[in-house]
Amino acid sequence: MNKKSIKDVDVKGKRVFCRVDFNVPMSEGKITDETRIQAALPTIKYLVEGGAKVILASHLGRPKGEVVEELRLTPVAERLSELLGKNVAKADEAYGENVQAKISEMADGDVLVLENVRFYAGETKNDPELAKEFAELADLYVNDAFGAAHRAHASTEGVAKHLPAVAGLLMEKELEVLGKALSTPERPFTAIIGGAKVKDKIGVIDNLLDKVDNLIIGGGLAYTFVKAQGHEVGKSLLEEDKIDLAKQFMKKAEEKGVKFLMPVDVVVADDFSNDANTKEVDIDSIPSDWEALDIGPKTRELFQATIKDSKLVIWNGPMGVFELDAFANGTKAVAEALADATDTYSVIGGGDSAAAVEKFGYADKMSHISTGGGASLEFMEGKELPGVTALNDK
Numbered sequence: 386m387n388k389k390s391i392k393d394v395d396v397k398g399k400r401v402f403c404r405v406d407f408n409v410p411m412s413e414g415k416i417t418d419e420t421r422i423q424a425a426l427p428t429i430k431y432l433v434e435g436g437a438k439v440i441l442a443s444h445l446g447r448p449k450g451e452v453v454e455e456l457r458l459t460p461v462a463e464r465l466s467e468l469l470g471k472n473v474a475k476a477d478e479a480y481g482e483n484v485q486a487k488i489s490e491m492a493d494g495d496v497l498v499l500e501n502v503r504f505y506a507g508e509t510k511n512d513p514e515l516a517k518e519f520a521e522l523a524d525l526y527v528n529d530a531f532g533a534a535h536r537a538h539a540s541t542e543g544v545a546k547h548l549p550a551v552a553g554l555l556m557e558k559e560l561e562v563l564g565k566a567l568s569t570p571e572r573p574f575t576a577i578i579g580g581a582k583v584k585d586k587i588g589v590i591d592n593l594l595d596k597v598d599n600l601i602i603g604g605g606l607a608y609t610f611v612k613a614q615g616h617e618v619g620k621s622l623l624e625e626d627k628i629d630l631a632k633q634f635m636k637k638a639e640e641k642g643v644k645f646l647m648p649v650d651v652v653v654a655d656d657f658s659n660d661a662n663t664k665e666v667d668i669d670s671i672p673s674d675w676e677a678l679d680i681g682p683k684t685r686e687l688f689q690a691t692i693k694d695s696k697l698v699i700w701n702g703p704m705g706v707f708e709l710d711a712f713a714n715g716t717k718a719v720a721e722a723l724a725d726a727t728d729t730y731s732v733i734g735g736g737d738s739a740a741a742v743e744k745f746g747y748a749d750k751m752s753h754i755s756t757g758g759g760a761s762l763e764f765m766e767g768k769e770l771p772g773v774t775a776l777n778d779k
């Protein structure tokens with residue numbers, strides 16, 4: 386990585402404004418998945434042990450510039466305190482006099498969690514005044530929020546203009562793993578792209594076609610490709626305006642010598658529910674009033690065999706509606722194959738695929754699960770991440 390990290394600077398006695406991604410799923414005031422808090426611990430511990438005054442900033446949800454009681458970071462600060470085994474202070478604001486006063490009382494190694502930065506309208510607008518307010522609080526800026534690095538916001542980008550700005554350990558690891566995978570991949574290199582819409586994956590498919598040996602397409606977006614191949618898709622997800630693009634992608638794959646793998650059979654249902662009537666059909670036999678909600682058994686085998694023969698696999702997006710048990714087998718089969726393929730370096734591109742791997746109990750068998758959904762997708766598209774660009778070069 387050509388950006389400075391916390392290992393390149395002295396943190397002792399410094400007030401450190403550390404942007405983390407504590408955007409965790411919550412239900413009735415309880416954290417339902419603390420992966421992102423766990424993922425931020427190495428940097429927080431490094432700063433604590435290094436004698437910094439650790440000021441943590443994060444967003445939670447999308448409160449749109451207003452205080453939303455359910456989106457306060459208080460439960461996160463409480464959980465962090467348990468995980469660190471030490472007192473963690475919490476501010477009810479993210480800058481200003483009260484926060485300054487709290488910081489002035491901090492001893493080296495103390496931790497303070499600021500309030501949700503998205504309670505201020507200036508955050509998502511990347512307001513320079515808000516960025517300056519954040520900078521006023523600290524001597525050093527650390528960005529460990531890989532999950533929010535694709536956002537040019539005041540706490541992810543603007544603040545870096547006013548302070549020495551370096552990456553945290555999670556940020557560094559994410560960039561190293563994803564960067565290495567895309568620049569010097571071990572081969573055969575396979576990308577598995579699923580999820581709901583072609584529209585969301587155009588950039589990533591286009592960029593990966595320049596890099597991979599095999600491209601596997603599954604999930605709801607596959608049916609636009611199936612239609613482009615000339616098959617009927619019934620009531621399956623279809624983006625009519627992307628059929629031509631799907632054809633172009635298949636042509637590009639052929640020109641580049643990329644093996645393009647699509648579902649050869651599917652599980653169709655007469656309703657979008659666990660109780661629907663279902664059947665397995667070949668890809669050229671989707672009934673007109675049924676929808677394909679998962680890949681079928683032959684496809685599972687085909688995809689699993691390709692995974693087994695790969696040295697590196699990047700996976701983004703489920704193969705079917707994995708939230709419903711009746712349509713989870715395809716996604717489960719991919720997760721299982723990755724878990725079994727001990728010689729294969731497996732990179733899970735965050736979001737729903739990460740949730741699926743967790744759900745099926747294979748998380749600890751994966752080589753790397755990214756904490757970024759949108760961020761990892763933009764990285765795989767080859768886009769610059771503003772939160773990374775803003776950091777100081779080595």
Ligand SMILES: Nc1ncnc2c1ncn2[C@@H]1O[C@H](COP(=O)(O)OP(=O)(O)OP(=O)(O)O)[C@@H](O)[C@H]1O
Nearest residue numbers: 580581604605677678702705706735736737738758
């Ligand atoms: N065949 C299908 N028909 C309808 N929906 C599907 C199908 N296959 C998968 N999905 C749905 O796609 C959704 C996931 O796609 P989406 O593009 O939102 O997430 P993702 O690809 O994991 O991206 P992110 O990383 O941003 O979460 C899931 O909710 C899943 O149920």
Ligand SMILES: O=C(O)[C@H](O)COP(=O)(O)O
Nearest residue numbers: 406408532533536758759
């Ligand atoms: O959950 C995420 O992907 C990140 O925390 C970014 O959140 P956002 O999409 O609300 O900016």
